[in-house]
Amino acid sequence: MERTFVMIKPDGVQRGLIGEIVSRFEAKGLKLAAARLEVLPEDRVVEQYREHMEKLFFPGLAAYIMSGPCFLMAWEGKDAVAVVRRMVGATNPAEAAPGSIRGDFGLDIGRNVIHASDSPESAVRELGIHFAPGELVDYSRIDEPVIYE
Ligand code: RTP
Ligand code: MG
Numbered sequence: 001m002e003r004t005f006v007m008i009k010p011d012g013v014q015r016g017l018i019g020e021i022v023s024r025f026e027a028k029g030l031k032l033a034a035a036r037l038e039v040l041p042e043d044r045v046v047e048q049y050r051e052h053m054e055k056l057f058f059p060g061l062a063a064y065i066m067s068g069p070c071f072l073m074a075w076e077g078k079d080a081v082a083v084v085r086r087m088v089g090a091t092n093p094a095e096a097a098p099g100s101i102r103g104d105f106g107l108d109i110g111r112n113v114i115h116a117s118d119s120p121e122s123a124v125r126e127l128g129i130h131f132a133p134g135e136l137v138d139y140s141r142i143d144e145p146v147i148y149e
Pocket of ligand 1: 118
């Protein structure tokens with residue numbers, strides 16, 4: 001099983017989309033392993049988005065991410081990283097497929113509702129930035145025997 005880091009950004013939290021988004025991942029069969037509502041400190045935002053530090057959009061991105069609380073989650077399941085990225089959709093919500101989270105709930109690349117790790121390596125790195133090992137909870141969903149072959 002694989003874990004991925006997912007974060008509802010401040011626009012998603014302020015628009016009341018936490019429940020809708022959590023429901024989609026739950027209904028898919030993924031298992032919530034950790035969650036926290038938090039205004040992120042700057043050092044963790046920089047660490048999270050360090051690949052973009054030199055880009056022109058970085059100051060605006062960092063200010064947006066710190067503008068209110070984010071809802072941080074760890075989701076677990078078969079191919080969780082790729083499955084969640086597909087459910088999240090393209091970076092620009094205007095181009096994201098209908099049925100994806102960004103495709104259904106966004107219009108602006110600078111307000112795209114949600115983040116998800118882009119590779120298993122990123123997932124390990126990002127989960128390590130935001131969660132202590134003890135915060136990742138191990139338990140069984142009662143429907144696992146019918147979700148998986
Ligand atoms: P994320 O990391 O947030 O899950 O998004 P992503 O992988 O789909 O896209 P990425 O290229 O990693 O970009 C990170 C975030 O930066 C903002 N962005 N703004 N104004 C712009 O041109 C621009 N480009 C990227 C978005 O919030 C994007 O999610
Ligand atoms: Mg990214």
